[in-house]
Amino acid sequence: MTARYLPQTLRGFQTERFKEGYSKFTRNPFSVIGLSLVLLVIFLAIFAPFVTPYPEHAGSYVNFKEINKPPSWKHLFGTDLVGRDVFSRVIFAYRYSLLLAITVLSLVVPPGVLLGLLAGYYHGTWIDYTIMRITDIFLAVPPLILALAVTSVLGPSMLNAMMAVCLMWWPWYVRLVYGLVSSLRNEYYVHATAVIGASNFHILWREILPNCVSSIFTKMSLDVGWVIMLAAALSFVGLGAQAPTPDLGTMISDGATFLPDLWWMSMFPSIGVLIIVLGFNLLGDGLRDLFALEEI
Amino acid sequence: MSMLKFLSKRLALSILALFGLSILIFVIARILPGDPARMALSPRAPDWAVEHLREQMGFDKPIYAQYYYWLTNALRGNLGDSLYTRRPVVEDIKQFIPATVELVLFAAIIMTVFGILFGALAGRYRDTWLDNSVRSLAYIGVCTPAFVFGLMFILLFSYKLGVLPTAGRMTPGVLKPPTITGLLSLDALITGNFAALGDVLKHILLPALSLALGGMGQESRLTRASISDNLRKEYIASARGFGIPNPLIMLKFLLKPSLIPTVSILGLDIAVLFSNAFLVELVFNWPGFSKYGINAMLRKDLNALSAVVLMLGVVFVIANIMVDVTVAWLDPRIRLEAEKQK
Numbered sequence: 336m337t338a339r340y341l342p343q344t345l346r347g348f349q350t351e352r353f354k355e356g357y358s359k360f361t362r363n364p365f366s367v368i369g370l371s372l373v374l375l376v377i378f379l380a381i382f383a384p385f386v387t388p389y390p391e392h393a394g395s396y397v398n399f400k401e402i403n404k405p406p407s408w409k410h411l412f413g414t415d416l417v418g419r420d421v422f423s424r425v426i427f428a429y430r431y432s433l434l435l436a437i438t439v440l441s442l443v444v445p446p447g448v449l450l451g452l453l454a455g456y457y458h459g460t461w462i463d464y465t466i467m468r469i470t471d472i473f474l475a476v477p478p479l480i481l482a483l484a485v486t487s488v489l490g491p492s493m494l495n496a497m498m499a500v501c502l503m504w505w506p507w508y509v510r511l512v513y514g515l516v517s518s519l520r521n522e523y524y525v526h527a528t529a530v531i532g533a534s535n536f537h538i539l540w541r542e543i544l545p546n547c548v549s550s551i552f553t554k555m556s557l558d559v560g561w562v563i564m565l566a567a568a569l570s571f572v573g574l575g576a577q578a579p580t581p582d583l584g585t586m587i588s589d590g591a592t593f594l595p596d597l598w599w600m601s602m603f604p605s606i607g608v609l610i611i612v613l614g615f616n617l618l619g620d621g622l623r624d625l626f627a628l629e630e631i
Numbered sequence: 632m633s634m635l636k637f638l639s640k641r642l643a644l645s646i647l648a649l650f651g652l653s654i655l656i657f658v659i660a661r662i663l664p665g666d667p668a669r670m671a672l673s674p675r676a677p678d679w680a681v682e683h684l685r686e687q688m689g690f691d692k693p694i695y696a697q698y699y700y701w702l703t704n705a706l707r708g709n710l711g712d713s714l715y716t717r718r719p720v721v722e723d724i725k726q727f728i729p730a731t732v733e734l735v736l737f738a739a740i741i742m743t744v745f746g747i748l749f750g751a752l753a754g755r756y757r758d759t760w761l762d763n764s765v766r767s768l769a770y771i772g773v774c775t776p777a778f779v780f781g782l783m784f785i786l787l788f789s790y791k792l793g794v795l796p797t798a799g800r801m802t803p804g805v806l807k808p809p810t811i812t813g814l815l816s817l818d819a820l821i822t823g824n825f826a827a828l829g830d831v832l833k834h835i836l837l838p839a840l841s842l843a844l845g846g847m848g849q850e851s852r853l854t855r856a857s858i859s860d861n862l863r864k865e866y867i868a869s870a871r872g873f874g875i876p877n878p879l880i881m882l883k884f885l886l887k888p889s890l891i892p893t894v895s896i897l898g899l900d901i902a903v904l905f906s907n908a909f910l911v912e913l914v915f916n917w918p919g920f921s922k923y924g925i926n927a928m929l930r931k932d933l934n935a936l937s938a939v940v941l942m943l944g945v946v947f948v949i950a951n952i953m954v955d956v957t958v959a960w961l962d963p964r965i966r967l968e969a970e971k972q973k
Contacts, residue, residue: 365766365770468644468647468648468651469651471644471647471648471651472648472651472652472654472655473655474648475645475648475649475651475652475944475947475948476652476940476943476944476947477902477903477905477906477943477947478906479906479907479909479910480906480909480924480939480940480943481655481940483909483924483925483928484656484659484928484936484939484940485659486928487928487929487931487936488659488660488931488933488936560774564774564776567776568776568778568910571776571778571910571913572909572910572913572925572928572929573929574928574929587778587779587782591782591914594782594785594786594790595785595786595790595791598786601782602782602783602786605775605779605782605783608775608776608779609771609774609775609779612774612775612776613770613771613774616770616773616774617770
């Protein structure tokens, strides 16, 4: 920030910064598209019972008069083998996808960030080595494979899939925060706080953590997309959500058996995955550019 | 010398991670509710037979002894018998891995060549229609799961246009080339069997493409970013000022240093191809290692499952080490850094 901000009050400074960020964010069409997609998906998911034409089709519902109907005005995305409206099911599946991603991230981020803070702050000590070597183990296998293995051993279900994804995801936050803290701990303001007698807790919590927050949130917005994609892959294989839960991966794999005749059964949920992942990805990239982060 | 030191440290850390991974896999395979010996036999098998198998598998020993046996056997190349195929897991893997290697190899070639090509063009012609379309397509590539691409391609090219086959490595009637490398395309090429080669290439195109597109998107994005950054640096302007011919500037001064970020994730991307092959092989009914792994997981075939995960861990670790070596070779700064630390 330059000197022109100096005479202003803090409040003025903040609105000024917000305006500047807003204009920077909206200048990139990709970010705006991302934000719109994310807002749209969240809106549809929250108000699913009100915006879908057939909310009762989300669960186990059978209507043999309407089976295997191609897309029409009555059934925008067609109907499936037991006559359920695919459009309604895709919207309800967004609910589960978002719920899953939010649950996973809220379980994974706090321990990941805490371990990263400790390992980075006590850089070069046994704390650092222990935490980072354990992290390395989890990073030594592709997340999809270990998640598949864990779910297959625990038994296929949405909850187990979620646990498996959680088990796979925390190391990425450890690594991110570790990298940030390792450099932040040498900043002058951190040394200055230490000199005036602040506790380690104060330094970590009040000085270092706030400087990691934008990176953490950006990574989280990108990860919502990745977690949804991983969960879709798990249920595509048959190890995720089980019928009759509306789930994008399950719907794709069910429909894949009936290609090419009943193409709408798998293609619309596929596009559904693409839209939600794309939305969070564009948004995450927009945030990264906005905060000028490079580590993620 | 310092490069050697750097490498040996890297190797030691990797071995440590693999050792940890083996513990993790062992724990995962052993927390399974239920009795593996009972599962391997049948629910109605007599108790003495189950007991006998338990002893044979070492399940009557304490857990750390079991781990010790498992690990020492694994290091000798004995990963136990598959509970489903009843053959040694190593034999199974040997049989299935060439198909996956072939698929991943083709995907890696497509991914690298086109990813770098499109990325370089987009970076060079920044903010033109070309750049914008490459960026948009790259986003779609990155955000679409490989199995979705697979299904879309099958629908479009196999069913609607009818030009490419949907499944398998070869059409059943076509004469198979003799097994030399196990990679059908290479075997057909060596024996001069061009009918088979054409058939193999037709079969591999769609799975390899669906596997490649994700990594391709990522690589073109990275290449684009570094090309367009470097293009505005002063050394390019001064190279122009010296009158160096433009093609030389582009290839030698711009492309080579700009490839460092791309190459640094290339190894990881190839390892990710092995992991995504799990889904693509399922879609295209590709008789490979990943399909074997998926089946092992769906059948709770513990020995096969542990072996598959361990193998992928090894692939990942090797890929990471290769990345470090290549980057050090491409980027003199890293080499110099290593020299300084001597």
